[in-house]
Amino acid sequence: MGELGVQTRSTMDSWVCPNDRQLALRARLNAGWSVHTSEMKSFNRRESLSQDEQEQIVRVMKRAELLDGAEQERIGRLVERLDNMKKNCIGNGTSQCVLCGDHFGLMSASSTHCEDCKKACCMKCTVDINPIHSPKMQRKAMVLCKICSEDRELWKRSGAWFFKGLPKYTIPKSRGDTKYTGSSAITGLGAGRSKPEVLRRAGKPVQQRQYNTWSRANKNNYGDSSDSNSSSEEESEDDDDISIGRSKHNVTSLDSEVDSMSVNSANNNLYCAASQSSITGAAQLSATESSRGSLHGDSDSEISTQGFSRNSSLRSQNPAHSRTNTGDDIDSAFNQYGVNEDTPPSSPDSDSGSSLGTLEFSILYDAVNNALKINIARGRGLKAMDSNGLSDPYVKVHLLPGASKANKRRTKTIPKTLSPEWNETLVYHGITEDDMSRKALRLAVLDEDAFGSDFIGETQVQLKKLKAQQTKSFNVFLEKQSPMERDDDLISHERGKILIALKYSTHKQALHVSIIRCAELASMDSNGYSDPYVKVYLKPDKDKKSKHKTAVKKKTLNPEFNEEFVYEIKHNELAKKTLEVTVWDHDLGKANDYIGGLLLGIQSKGKCLKHWFEALKYPDKEHQKWHNLTLDQPRIDH
Amino acid sequence: MAKTYDYLFKLLLIGDSGVGKTCVLFRFSEDAFNSTFISTIGIDFKIRTIELEGKKIKLQIWDTAGQERFRTITTAYYRGAMGIMLVYDITNDKSFENIKNWIRNIEEHASSDVEKMILGNKCDMNDRRQVSKDKGEQLAISFGVKFMETSAKASINVEEAFLTLARDIKAKMDRKLDATGQNNKNQGQQLKKSDGKKRSGWKCQIL
Numbered sequence: 061m062g063e064l065g066v067q068t069r070s071t072m073d074s075w076v077c078p079n080d081r082q083l084a085l086r087a088r089l090n091a092g093w094s095v096h097t098s099e100m101k102s103f104n105r106r107e108s109l110s111q112d113e114q115e116q117i118v119r120v121m122k123r124a125e126l127l128d129g130a131e132q133e134r135i136g137r138l139v140e141r142l143d144n145m146k147k148n149c150i151g152n153g154t155s156q157c158v159l160c161g162d163h164f165g166l167m168s169a170s171s172t173h174c175e176d177c178k179k180a181c182c183m184k185c186t187v188d189i190n191p192i193h194s195p196k197m198q199r200k201a202m203v204l205c206k207i208c209s210e211d212r213e214l215w216k217r218s219g220a221w222f223f224k225g226l227p228k229y230t231i232p233k234s235r236g237d238t239k240y241t242g243s244s245a246i247t248g249l250g251a252g253r254s255k256p257e258v259l260r261r262a263g264k265p266v267q268q269r270q271y272n273t274w275s276r277a278n279k280n281n282y283g284d285s286s287d288s289n290s291s292s293e294e295e296s297e298d299d300d301d302i303s304i305g306r307s308k309h310n311v312t313s314l315d316s317e318v319d320s321m322s323v324n325s326a327n328n329n330l331y332c333a334a335s336q337s338s339i340t341g342a343a344q345l346s347a348t349e350s351s352r353g354s355l356h357g358d359s360d361s362e363i364s365t366q367g368f369s370r371n372s373s374l375r376s377q378n379p380a381h382s383r384t385n386t387g388d389d390i391d392s393a394f395n396q397y398g399v400n401e402d403t404p405p406s407s408p409d410s411d412s413g414s415s416l417g418t419l420e421f422s423i424l425y426d427a428v429n430n431a432l433k434i435n436i437a438r439g440r441g442l443k444a445m446d447s448n449g450l451s452d453p454y455v456k457v458h459l460l461p462g463a464s465k466a467n468k469r470r471t472k473t474i475p476k477t478l479s480p481e482w483n484e485t486l487v488y489h490g491i492t493e494d495d496m497s498r499k500a501l502r503l504a505v506l507d508e509d510a511f512g513s514d515f516i517g518e519t520q521v522q523l524k525k526l527k528a529q530q531t532k533s534f535n536v537f538l539e540k541q542s543p544m545e546r547d548d549d550l551i552s553h554e555r556g557k558i559l560i561a562l563k564y565s566t567h568k569q570a571l572h573v574s575i576i577r578c579a580e581l582a583s584m585d586s587n588g589y590s591d592p593y594v595k596v597y598l599k600p601d602k603d604k605k606s607k608h609k610t611a612v613k614k615k616t617l618n619p620e621f622n623e624e625f626v627y628e629i630k631h632n633e634l635a636k637k638t639l640e641v642t643v644w645d646h647d648l649g650k651a652n653d654y655i656g657g658l659l660l661g662i663q664s665k666g667k668c669l670k671h672w673f674e675a676l677k678y679p680d681k682e683h684q685k686w687h688n689l690t691l692d693q694p695r696i697d698h
Numbered sequence: 699m700a701k702t703y704d705y706l707f708k709l710l711l712i713g714d715s716g717v718g719k720t721c722v723l724f725r726f727s728e729d730a731f732n733s734t735f736i737s738t739i740g741i742d743f744k745i746r747t748i749e750l751e752g753k754k755i756k757l758q759i760w761d762t763a764g765q766e767r768f769r770t771i772t773t774a775y776y777r778g779a780m781g782i783m784l785v786y787d788i789t790n791d792k793s794f795e796n797i798k799n800w801i802r803n804i805e806e807h808a809s810s811d812v813e814k815m816i817l818g819n820k821c822d823m824n825d826r827r828q829v830s831k832d833k834g835e836q837l838a839i840s841f842g843v844k845f846m847e848t849s850a851k852a853s854i855n856v857e858e859a860f861l862t863l864a865r866d867i868k869a870k871m872d873r874k875l876d877a878t879g880q881n882n883k884n885q886g887q888q889l890k891k892s893d894g895k896k897r898s899g900w901k902c903q904i905l
Binding site: 109116117120121212215222529530532 | 702704705706708739740741742743745752753754758767768771780809811871872874875
């Protein structure tokens with residue numbers, strides 16, 4: 061009922077001076093300058109609601125509450141992720157990349173500045189926020205560091221963009237340090253329960269935190285101040301905060317969410333048992349508390365006195381307990397027991413498996429940019445490999461089939477721990493739908509030693525299980541090395557891939573060729589890597605003026621070049637030309653090795669022809685495409 | 699994982715009693731129709747996840763009772779809504795006239811950023827029409843909101859209406875957040891771009 065409602069209730073028959081907004085509105089609606097509130101129908105509560113009706117409403121609210129609880133945890137996870145990212149920043153943002161701490165310099169990473177925080181970061185740690193078709197160089201100006209882009213995404217996903225501040229959320233606590241808060245919360249309530257299971261359940265989930273501003277940087281307001289904060293929050297909490305006094309209806313399924321809910325229904329019942337007694341406590345407490353001025357606090361409304369009341373007062377005393385009655389916290393429940401619904405096959409032999417430890421990670425396939433992003437979150441209870449009873453774990457990721465250096469990614473090593481927090485995102489570029497349908501990902505956890513490393517355990521994920529644009533989270537037990545080890549035969553003929561952008565600018569009468577990056581290049585040097593660079597040649601060309609090459613990227617099989625070459629040429633002449641793109645391995649003192657290449661022109665075939673054709677047909681637009689490099693084809697007459 | 703959606707949008711349906719809010723929602727969420735009139739008690743909601751521009755959007759759509767006596771409860775839900783559907787019945791002139799009052803209600807209780815849309819429901823019953831489509835459009839234009847005639851019974855425009863509203867909300871969201879990063883820097887950079895490029899193009903000639 062908003063502000064007006066509160067005013068009128070205290071001075072029931074008096075005239076109310078409307079506020080500015082209302083005045084402005086009424087002027088527009090020709091409704092006069094003030095109203096006698098008793099004449100406004102909406103303020104008359106002549107007809108009270110029947111018992112049945114109240115119960116019906118309470119049921120709906122209960123359902124909404126379940127949903128909001130799930131939503132709060134979802135936001136909580138997003139916030140936690142962002143916080144973790146922030147914690148992992150090691151650079152200073154000026155001479156180093158703010159995220160990964162790489163030093164900038166001539167020979168090393170080039171720096172760019174984040175659009176939001178204005179700090180320096182390297183290309184690896186930034187996200188392009190330009191529309192895809194914008195030209196290459198401008199791209200440099202419009203990047204966000206991964207943190208700021210994640211921050212923006214959080215504002216979108218949480219609804220903060222609308223409510224002008226992050227809504228309430230709950231951070232699922234990691235196991236281990238929860239027990240204390242949990243039990244103390246319950247004794248604090250005076251609701252003695254002996255079942256240890258219930259105890260654990262009720263104590264488990266949460267911690268209430270809030271940020272209200274965009275620039276909340278590193279402030280962590282743990283729950284304690286939640287009361288004052290939340291009063292400034294949006295009305296949306298109306299359906300969040302209501303605890304049900306006497307309703308016994310235990311809604312276990314939400315429409316179209318049945319799949320998730322039913323999985324957990326057994327847990328849910330247990331859960332409700334725990335929360336019910338706490339609710340009684342809440343109801344008693346809040347009976348004496350005057351709640352904030354909204355509908356539900358309205359003490360002469362029949363519903364609120366009998367049916368439900370805000371438990372904010374309870375919560376402020378007892379933040380750790382506050383969200384126990386939300387239901388549907390499957391994720392944290394599963395986390396707690398170290399089992400993931402997605403990977404039941406790994407749990408059955410958990411006797412042997414658990415001794416190796418668990419790995420938490422999430423995978424996202426970005427079909428638009430052909431990128432496969434693997435976020436390695438953390439490991440838990442890893443097997444100790446070193447004599448000090450600890451390990452120095454890192455995660456190695458391989459794309460199968462074809463395990464090679466080119467498709468290997470690894471995280472940093474976290475020294476001396478059995479519960480490492482990596483929170484690193486590893487990216488594979490140039491992954492096509494076809495790759496997704498037939499390839500698998502192997503994640504191996506290893507212990508780094510001074511010489512070599514020890515294998516701890518591994519897990520595999522079939523990529524075809526993933527859906528594009530959907531982040532899928534895993535929490536799995538590690539297994540012993542799988543029997544079917546490596547099948548390197550496939551890689552031998554694969555030379556790698558290259559991402560090229562073509563654009564013909566009619567205005568400048570020039571062809572822009574951008575060499576963006578290569579992926580999974582064949583390794584040419586004895587160290588297992590190559591020092592690749594790319595040559596671009598527009599043929600036929602007598603005086604070889606059109607020959608360009610990129611900088612050499614040292615010791616990498618997945619180089620990022622981001623270089624653009626411009627050929628001033630008339631559109632009709634261009635049709636007769638062929639663009640030769642070759643990738644080379646730079647060697648000091650001996651002839652450079654040829655890695656692979658391709659031809660873009662009217663004589664080329666398939667994808668190459670299509671790319672060339674589109675670039676000519678639709679000028680002034682950037683056309684990006686991945687191409688496979690081949691060993692023989694482009695090595696034609698010079 | 700069931701909860702894989704990108705955004706959660708909260709929508710609200712309001713309008714006089716009997717205009718078909720519940721039916722519209724029933725059509726959208728279950729693709730079904732029930733002709734018996736059961737007055738909504740207070741509030742209810744349904745959920746449906748849709749996909750827009752590659753993003754999964756979960757819509758939580760609140761259905762409200764049109765009856766006066768529930769007004770206290772229903773208005774409490776205005777503030778949390780990102781989008782509001784105002785529904786009237788084309789065979790009932792009074793429900794159309796009341797749209798003005800509902801708009802006023804929104805302006806008093808809902809967030810000022812809320813996206814609105816007017817629906818003229820029951821458009822399958824042309825023979826009993828009291829409100830012309832023109833009148834509906836005029837009204838919508840005067841309030842600067844979108845308008846559609848729908849029929850929950852014949853399944854006309856219901857899907858479209860919700861998708862339109864969701865799209866508008868998403869567009870507003872994208873605009874809001876992406877605008878914060880856009881500034882005039884863009885242009886200065888573009889100038890630099892062209893001469894920097896030339897050089898990189900010619901530098902390689904030496905080789």
